[in-house]
Structure formats: C-alpha cells, structure tokens
Amino acid sequence: PSLKDVFADDFLLGSALLVNEIQDSNGPDAQLLQKHFNSLTAGNELKWDATEPQEGQFDFTRADKIVDFASANGMASRGHTLIWHSQTPNWVFYDAEGKLASKELLFARMKKHIDTVVGRYKGKIYAWDVVNEVLEPGDKQPGGLRNSLWYQIAGEEFIEKAFLYAHEADPNAKLFINDYNTNMPEKRQNLYDLIKRLKAKGIPVDGVGHQTHIGIEYPTVQEIDDQFQAFRDLGIEQQVTELDMSVYTNDSDAYETFPLELQLKQAKRYKEIFEVFKKHADQLTAVIFWGKDDLNTWLRTFPVTRNNWPLLFDERLQAKYAYWAIVDPSKLP
Numbered sequence: 001p002s003l004k005d006v007f008a009d010d011f012l013l014g015s016a017l018l019v020n021e022i023q024d025s026n027g028p029d030a031q032l033l034q035k036h037f038n039s040l041t042a043g044n045e046l047k048w049d050a051t052e053p054q055e056g057q058f059d060f061t062r063a064d065k066i067v068d069f070a071s072a073n074g075m076a077s078r079g080h081t082l083i084w085h086s087q088t089p090n091w092v093f094y095d096a097e098g099k100l101a102s103k104e105l106l107f108a109r110m111k112k113h114i115d116t117v118v119g120r121y122k123g124k125i126y127a128w129d130v131v132n133e134v135l136e137p138g139d140k141q142p143g144g145l146r147n148s149l150w151y152q153i154a155g156e157e158f159i160e161k162a163f164l165y166a167h168e169a170d171p172n173a174k175l176f177i178n179d180y181n182t183n184m185p186e187k188r189q190n191l192y193d194l195i196k197r198l199k200a201k202g203i204p205v206d207g208v209g210h211q212t213h214i215g216i217e218y219p220t221v222q223e224i225d226d227q228f229q230a231f232r233d234l235g236i237e238q239q240v241t242e243l244d245m246s247v248y249t250n251d252s253d254a255y256e257t258f259p260l261e262l263q264l265k266q267a268k269r270y271k272e273i274f275e276v277f278k279k280h281a282d283q284l285t286a287v288i289f290w291g292k293d294d295l296n297t298w299l300r301t302f303p304v305t306r307n308n309w310p311l312l313f314d315e316r317l318q319a320k321y322a323y324w325a326i327v328d329p330s331k332l333p
C-alpha cells in the first residue's frame with residue numbers, strides 16, 4: 001500500500017530529498033517518491049547558500065527541479081528554509097569593510113532574499129520554514145534564543161521581520177517556525193513563549209514544525225505526545241518536518257548489519273509514534289520524513305560515518321518492518 005493513501009484522512013505524508021534522487025525522473029528513487037508521498041521538501045536546495053551564494057546572484061536551478069517534480073506529480077512542496085544560522089553565506093553578516101553588518105543592512109538583505117525566494121515560488125510552495133533552529137537554551141540568551149549572528153546583530157527582531165517579509169512575499173503561504181528537540185521541556189517552553197510573544201505582536205505565525213530526529217530509545221513515546229500537546233492551545237498548525245529514527249543510543253556504536261531484534265524494535269516504535277501522530281491529526285497537518293531510504297540519509301555521515309537505518313525503506317528501496325508496522329502490522333513476524 002501507498003503510505004500517502006493509508007494516511008489520506010489524517011495528514012500529508014512527505015519526504016525530504018536531494019536533487020540527485022530525481023535526476024532520472026523515472027528512476028527507482030523517483031518512483032518510490034511518487035508512490036508513497038504527497039509532499040516534498042528540498043533537503044538543501046532552498047537554503048540560502050544554495051539560492052543566493054553571492055549577494056544578488058540567485059540560483060534556482062536545483063530548487064526548481066524539485067519543485068517542478070513535485071507539481072508534475074501532484075505533490076505539495078514545503079520550503080526549507082529562509083533564515084538559519086547554518087548553510088548561510090558569510091557575506092550576509094558583514095559589511096564592505098568586513099565589520100559585522102548593521103541591523104539595517106541585515107534587514108535589507110533579508111528582505112531582498114525572502115522577497116525573491118518566496119516570490120519565485122508563490123502559489124507553488126504552500127508552507128515555509130521561515131526560521132529554523134532559533135532556540136538553543138545552552139546559549140543562555142533571554143528566552144533561550146540561539147546566540148547566532150542573526151541574533152547578535154538584530155536580537156529577537158530578526159524573527160519578526162522574517163515572518164513579516166515572508167507574509168508580504170506570499171500572503172497565502174503557511175509560515176512555520178521549525179526546531180529540533182521540541183520534546184525537551186525547557187526548549188519547548190521557550191518555543192511556546194516565543195510563539196505567544198510573536199502572535200501578541202500580530203506576527204503571522206501559522207505553525208510550529210517539530211523536526212523529530214529521534215533515536216531508538218529516546219525520547220519516549222509519551223514525550224513525543226507531549227511535544228504536540230504542549231502547543232495545542234495556541235490553535236496553530238503543527239507538522240512533523242524531519243522525522244527519522246537513528247538505531248543508536250550513543251555516538252560510539254556502529255553495526256555492520258542491522259540486527260533483527262533492532263529492526264523489530266524500530267518497527268514497534270514507529271507504530272507507536274504514528275498512533276500519537278494520528279491522535280493529534282486535527283492539528284498535525286503533515287508528517288515528513290527526512291529522506292526516504294537508509295542509503296540517502298544524513299545519519300550515515302552524522303555525527304560520524306557509520307551504517308544507520310533510520311527510515312522506512314532500506315538501501316535497496318525495499319520496505320522494512322518499520323514500514324509494515326505503520327501500514328499493516330499483521331505482516332510483522
């Protein structure tokens with residue numbers, strides 16, 4: 001069965017991908033995407049370093065391939081991401097003399113960038129991660145904000161401006177704030193408070209994106225439930241934007257092959273978390289995997305190079321137990 005059909009009454013079912021996966025638009029990777037997913041996210045191709053590597057010089061060739069592939073196949077496109085501390089060229093933050101840019105210069109560059117990128121995909125990209133990973137409680141800034149160059153130059157206002165510019169560029173796009181570890185109480189509270197402050201100022205925030213890069217043990221299923229529960233009363237959309245499940249609990253582990261016992265444990269856990277997703281389906285509008293198969297996954301290079309099996313399809317694009325656990329648990333051994 002097709003994943004997107006199984007969850008058609010619940011939420012969009014998405015995958016992130018790299019442009020090389022659809023180089024051949026009829027190849028096996030493309031076919032798997034077409035069969036199972038109704039939403040695509042460019043894994044890297046819409047980030048600032050990809051779209052505007054030099055000031056004023058925009059390059060949409062790779063992003064266009066993904067967005068065009070999605071629309072040709074009747075799939076939704078999600079935009080990732082406008083403002084992030086990573087994968088952003090250095091010129092953004094410095095002036096002609098090499099000094100940290102003024103707030104005015106930074107905002108002018110943001111506006112130009114957001115206008116151009118969001119404007120280009122107006123009506124095609126239905127939702128944007130306007131800001132990504134702006135919280136880092138360990139940085140000890142007020143509100144738990146990350147001490148990024150964005151923050152150092154403009155304080156919290158950079159977040160407000162990003163949403164305002166994005167809304168001007170496409171008033172119909174759904175605008176998200178996206179972050180990881182939203183299951184962790186302190187960070188989650190900071191995120192909740194930030195959204196409340198933004199809403200109180202009339203900033204157009206439509207949704208919260210939970211990346212949901214999880215492990216085989218942690219967070220617990222209850223903690224994943226809590227991550228949605230905590231935002232319910234804000235009355236905004238929620239999405240799972242980058243789901244995957246590392247099979248490891250610590251950085252020094254590495255398996256040659258995927259032990260059967262772990263395959264079944266992963267399957268059971270995927271089943272349980274999808275039950276949680278379904279429970280929140282009135283607010284949870286999309287569940288997006290960060291990739292589709294165990295070969296094309298960032299977890300094979302991060303935090304170290306090793307085998308990992310975080311997704312529903314294996315290296316040869318065959319459905320895993322994790323897939324069957326979600327679509328038809330009676331098929332499990």
Ligand code: G3I
Binds near residue numbers: 211298
């Ligand atoms: O394209 C080059 C290739 O030419 C070169 O040979 C190779 C050697 O390192 O690097 C390739 O670029 C890599 C790129 O992924 C494409 O695979 C970059 O080095 C690598 O840094 C980049 O990593 C991306 C990462 O974000 C960067 O922070 C991952 O693909 C991407 O999946 C990951 O996505 C992030 C989300 O944006 C935010 N949330 C976390 C998530 C996972 O880290």
